[in-house]
Amino acid sequence: MTDQAFQAVIEVEDLVTYYGTRKILDRVNLSIRQGEVMVIMGGSGSGKSTLLRHLLALNKPASGSIRLYGKDIGKYSTRELQTLRKRMGVSFQNGALFNSLNVEDNVAFPLREHTQLDDNTIRIMSRMKLEVVNLAGFEELMPAQLSGGMIKRAALARAIVMDPDMLFFDEPSAGLDPVVSADLDELILKLREAMQVSVVVVTHELDSAFRIADRIIVLDKGKVLIIGTVDEVKNSDNQRVQNLLNRRAEDVEVDPEAYLKRLTENLAGL
């Protein structure tokens, strides 16, 4: 591999964060290379969504640092950060489409805000992206009229409309049936191929993670369990990783006493 291939676009160093007094992320280290698909996995409450919010500079770390293109996010000025964000595309869990705009205007929104292009150009560019995600013909629909899979695809079209260098996905397959979610995975891979973007995906779906990942990072209770290729993760002899892969086995450890107490709290006659 050349140096180029190893160039890190995002580097996370000793990231620690709290929610109130609860530690959410505990000394997380991670680097994401140019052009790779990095999947962040973990059960609910593992801190994976929080990590994503930090990569997007939506939250500020309690300690540690996140470097985008070699520079600490905290050191970017507001304007620089805004410029940087034009190079990042994000598809949120429930799409986060603007409810007051139709599909085409949603996709066109970043172009209208950030460029001086003629409106006809903008509309053509938006429709091209809708074509890429197979939503051609749905331009006029409002977000409320779309199915779950269509919302995710529209959000993806909006995320790529500025031709970003980095793409982020929060739970792309959540709430979708397996066929639709597999289609979406295909689309993510196709985009990576065509646009040479780095992709970060947060998911708890194993099938999807194994399909698309170059490397996987597994979080558990805020700590990094393992970072490695799909095979490395599959063959890990770490018990917690295996539990996560075989799911259910350990998903919730029930404390019998506490559980019984919760069930019968404040009931009459007990």
Next chain:
Amino acid sequence: MTYLVEEKDGFLLVHLEGDVDLSTSPEVRKLMLDCLRKKPQLLIDLSQVSYIDSSGVASLVEGYQLSKSQGSEFALIGVSEAARSVLQLARLDKVFPIYDSLAQRLQHGSI
């Protein structure tokens, strides 16, 4: 659903048979609470239970909690396949004391 209550080896045994669902769980609840008022060592035999739903499970939970608060015993014996899968789903299989049979309970020590 039908039931049978018997006293054996110092235990009060409640044998339930059939479906414990929305139509029968109020009866089961009342039966159990009535039994528990006498503060016995109560064993619920679920071996003949062909179906149990969440209201049935809730009644068992209530009975168990009452027995704990009054310091008596409450256990399930001979849990049928149908009942076991539902208890597992409710993550209560580790909460209730469960024995295969009265004999197994007796091996476990005295009352």
Next chain:
Amino acid sequence: MLIRPFIEGVGEKTILAVEEAGYQFLLLMESLYWLCLGPLLNQPVRLHTIAAEMIKIGVLAIPVVLLLSFSNGVMMAIQGIVTLQEFDAESQVVPGIAYSVTREFGVLITAIVVAGRSGSAIAARIGSMQMSQEVDALRVMGIEPVRHLVAPIVLAMLVMMPILTIMADSAALIGGGIYTGIVLKLSLGTFIDRCFDVLVVYDVMQGLSKSLVFGVLIAVVACSNGFSVSGGAEGLGRATTRSVVMSIAMIVVADMLFTFFLSR
């Protein structure tokens, strides 16, 4: 033993209140920043969003504001005449109404109507955008939510509140004038003339300057409540209610302070 938790509670609430006030002040400053400097930085506050806010906040509120102010004018005339009759001074009702409407009640009624209508609507809109991550989406697109969402509202308030207030003043004066005319056999023209005799620009300006402050209060209170929504549909409902109650309370208290300093 109960004293300590009580004091702790008060302290905690105070800190939260100061924090919130600070946040609201920041929202206002940022909005003004974007309104003034946005065009220079190539990130203007969009005209069409401002226009849309003006219609929602201002134009659509006109009928209610007119109706309430008119009724208020009539009520003040009724009460004024009854009270002043005891001193045989019912003709003094005209300056009474004129002063209190322009300085106080026109703007107060306008502010309360706008707080009720738009305060809740704005909090609900921003709150649901916050919940569906639309606000995050704006941010990661490099679009400042304050510029896109708050600044147009602040500007619309600054423009529409004085206009609504003038309308409210006029409606109240006409209401008072009609009633006074019927009871004291004064023509509406005479009534208006006498109003203008006693009123000086200062009186009207006092109402208008208040309207600017109230408008900004409503805007930042509603927006800050919207941005801080958490906890599903229930949280959204709480935030909208809180937005209305809080802005009306702040308006009335601010009005008292104004009156204390300006009218004595």
Next chain:
Amino acid sequence: MQETKILLDICFPAQPDSLHEMRQQVADVLTSLGLSYDAWHPLVLAVDEASSNVIRHTYQFDGNHQIELKILLVDKTLIFRLHDDGDRVDTEKIIPKRRNQAKPGGLGLHFIHEIMDKTTLIDIQGEGNTLEMVKYLQGQDAR
């Protein structure tokens, strides 16, 4: 185009007493698909719990109402549609409390969500509520 098969379309009185019969019918349909006991028993439980919730909460034990149950098979996806004509239910209410926090009344909902792959209140008929529960039959025999 995928073929949609209607496996069951019944109406039963919203009474606790009619649940037994309904469960029997659902079990018959599911066993005829070749599902094992371990596969069909939870599905019957989920349908039963959903019906119980309708009887308890929507109709408040007023047995004069009816519940409509449809079971569809689309490719390898089982769809259970439960329709009632009661007052609209708040969507929030069919989301179970956070895991680990189940209360007695929420146990049934917890079951439904554990068993089914997708549970939604859908809007297909003008009145009442239609609860749609979806189960993907993966690697299981569905003739």
